[in-house]
Amino acid sequence: MLTRTILSRTALGPVRFASTQVASAMRAAKEEGSIASVFGSLRGEEIAVLPQRFSDLKKDLWKEGLMESWREVLAELKGAVEETVELGSEIISKIEYSELEKGTLSEGLLQRVRKTGTVVVQGGVSEEEALGWKQSIKDYVAANRPLVKGFPADDIQVFELYHSKAQTAARSHPALLNTQRYLLSLWHTSDPNTPISLNTPISYYDRLRIRHPGDSQFALGPHVDGGSLERWEDPGFRSCWKHILEGGSSWRSHDPFDASPRLGSVQDLYNGPGQCSVFRPWQGWTALSHTGPSEGTLRVLPFVHLATAYIILRPFFRPRRSLEHLSFADWELDLECTSFPGSAMGRCQELSHATHPHLQLEKTMTSAPVVRPGDQVYWHCDVVHAVETEHRGQGDSSVLYIPAIPLTLNNAAYLAHQRSDFLKGVPPSDFPGGEGESSFVGRATAEDVVGVDARRALGLERFVVPEGATPGAKTTVEGANAILF
Numbered sequence: 001m002l003t004r005t006i007l008s009r010t011a012l013g014p015v016r017f018a019s020t021q022v023a024s025a026m027r028a029a030k031e032e033g034s035i036a037s038v039f040g041s042l043r044g045e046e047i048a049v050l051p052q053r054f055s056d057l058k059k060d061l062w063k064e065g066l067m068e069s070w071r072e073v074l075a076e077l078k079g080a081v082e083e084t085v086e087l088g089s090e091i092i093s094k095i096e097y098s099e100l101e102k103g104t105l106s107e108g109l110l111q112r113v114r115k116t117g118t119v120v121v122q123g124g125v126s127e128e129e130a131l132g133w134k135q136s137i138k139d140y141v142a143a144n145r146p147l148v149k150g151f152p153a154d155d156i157q158v159f160e161l162y163h164s165k166a167q168t169a170a171r172s173h174p175a176l177l178n179t180q181r182y183l184l185s186l187w188h189t190s191d192p193n194t195p196i197s198l199n200t201p202i203s204y205y206d207r208l209r210i211r212h213p214g215d216s217q218f219a220l221g222p223h224v225d226g227g228s229l230e231r232w233e234d235p236g237f238r239s240c241w242k243h244i245l246e247g248g249s250s251w252r253s254h255d256p257f258d259a260s261p262r263l264g265s266v267q268d269l270y271n272g273p274g275q276c277s278v279f280r281p282w283q284g285w286t287a288l289s290h291t292g293p294s295e296g297t298l299r300v301l302p303f304v305h306l307a308t309a310y311i312i313l314r315p316f317f318r319p320r321r322s323l324e325h326l327s328f329a330d331w332e333l334d335l336e337c338t339s340f341p342g343s344a345m346g347r348c349q350e351l352s353h354a355t356h357p358h359l360q361l362e363k364t365m366t367s368a369p370v371v372r373p374g375d376q377v378y379w380h381c382d383v384v385h386a387v388e389t390e391h392r393g394q395g396d397s398s399v400l401y402i403p404a405i406p407l408t409l410n411n412a413a414y415l416a417h418q419r420s421d422f423l424k425g426v427p428p429s430d431f432p433g434g435e436g437e438s439s440f441v442g443r444a445t446a447e448d449v450v451g452v453d454a455r456r457a458l459g460l461e462r463f464v465v466p467e468g469a470t471p472g473a474k475t476t477v478e479g480a481n482a483i484l485f
Helices: 053-061 066-091 097-102 107-116 127-143 165-171 174-184 235-241 248-253 260-264 304-316 409-424 452-457 471-484
Strands: 006-010 013-017 093-096 118-122 196-202 208-211 282-287 298-300 317-319 331-333 376-380 385-387 397-401 405-408
Touching: 053 304, 066 248, 066 304, 066 331, 093 097, 093 107, 097 118, 097 174, 107 118, 107 304, 127 165, 127 208, 165 397, 174 196, 174 282, 174 376, 174 452, 196 409, 196 452, 196 471, 235 260, 298 376, 304 317, 405 409, 405 471, 409 471
Parallel strands: 093 118
Antiparallel strands: 006 013, 118 376, 196 405, 208 397, 282 376, 282 397, 298 385, 317 331
């Protein structure tokens, strides 16, 4: 992997930034493809048997105390499953953008957001404006019809489009940037010198979806993005779960909102198609339609802390009998098998009853509540999520995928590549490659990005150090500017 060192001059003299911070953004271009390239389940693939080194990895990580961790996690899951089934979509908090903007959200509400890892933000973008974005996208598709790619190929509903004027307007909208800044503030750094500015949201280009009524092809099952095997294989990524892997009751100390250990993580060891190479604390989308449960919407597993502990511990154990037997006594240690259930090289982490039965996904995967055009939905990067198997509604189920991304050195390096890709009209480097929209009529340009905050988010203007910035945030802003300008 290529690396480089970034030098930036501060009042204290030159600051040398570790090359590993920017290495993962410097990668080979990917082949053309679609979202089906990312999910083996969309193509009907079976997960390949992993090599012997993965059995060795399990043996290296194993501690006797993990047996007690497994016992405790299984016991806690029973209550979490019952609560989730009882509350349904009501377990997902809805907040008004006006209250977020004023900073008047209660601590109790924020604690629920942290527990579920999911939130709906209403207001901020009017229905009229959001519906205008959707019509603009339809016009853009019509004007470039022979060149448009996506999934499924014969009736595209997930579009390999990144540079439409509507997507650019949404990414740079003040309400979205303010929402992202607020949600990033729910994270923190255990080390104040961590090179991250959580107060500085930047843009990460992604696809869009216009799902038709009756569709059952976009059956995106339960998964967690950002790699799969990397969670255990990469030492940096593995450090995010250090408390879970310590054994005993230490898993309870796991903090899903601590950004400090995340920055050393490599989430894509295999240069997989569509694997996210940046630190993306909140995934998200902005609605372009009225959509509710059973209408092809998002589904989440709304207990992020507990589910993460289970996922990390799961590869060490196997059932003594069938998967229907879920008690602690029905499972035993399994270090010889190379399997990491639901994990494959170059893919996201997929989950099912066959791989993670204690989560009872058939009961616990919870549909997002009713949303209106302009509403924003965000979920923590560790949240298990899916798309409803069938769209049984009357109208389209449409979203722009727009997450909340902070400024880091690696993210800034990726932003530099993304800016170049935007100006050329080709897909961002995390996504399937090819000519993309380079010859499309009516794609967005830098002149379409209005406002200093928006231009900073897209890497078109220099960043400034936020008020009250940590030492790490200050050096991050300086380093990012050195990378970008």
